[in-house]
Amino acid sequence: MKTIKLIVIAVLALLAALIIGLLAKTFLTPSKQLQVKPVNAIAVDGTAAAARLGAAVRLQTISSAADPEANADAFKALHAHLETSFPKFHAAAKRELIGGYGLLYTLAGTDSAAKPIALLAHQDVVPIAPGTEKDWSQPPFSGVVADGFVWGRGAWDNKSNLMSQLEAIELFLASGAKPNRTIYFFFGHDEEVGGRRGALALAERFKKDGVKLDFVLDEGTLIVEGILKGLDKPAALIGMAEKGYLTLLLQATATPGIHRCRHRPRNKPPSGC
């Protein structure tokens, strides 16, 4: 009996020591959260930038796996739109076509010893499923600015990214600044159908030229609000790597926002299906 009592006391003592140790470690470990001073907001003409994005959305740059020349006129029109929208950038950077309509810009940095970086986006968009045009709250390629949004295919994926990069670099160059390191901008034209003509050709080109990048920033995820429980501030979702892929054909028609469950047992709440 005495032995059991001693064992229980020893176990409890160990448990208490463990809890104290964990608590001490928790409170003594400093936060690794970087304290970064917010940058000063710069003046951006949002109305003009939204109009430029809207104009880009109106160009139906739908890529095709089978036909490299599909919608060639739309891609050419987009190239011309970029040229007129960002004159300072086009005067400062070298522009090349990769794999047809992929756009590679090289903006030389002042420090030739600094490793270059690459900013990526894609020009192409996916098609509209035939017959669903009327289901869009705004026509799919309207590029209209309404209710505080730019509407249309590509407004988010991925012309927003492409145009934001160029809006930023145009402002940067207009301020008289020069980049320290060389920046490559690459805007693929077949990302939605695999990227073999654009991204792959560029990777091969960089390999051949011995280009070693400090980092690559590509299409990422979003700044979202209200999707993480307990977080009342906007959260920037950071994609750390590209996943593999799986191709599926899914078809569904329903009123957006309404949950339906066909096989739900009668006595079960909707969450059980």
Ligand SMILES: [Zn+2]
């Ligand atoms: Zn995309």
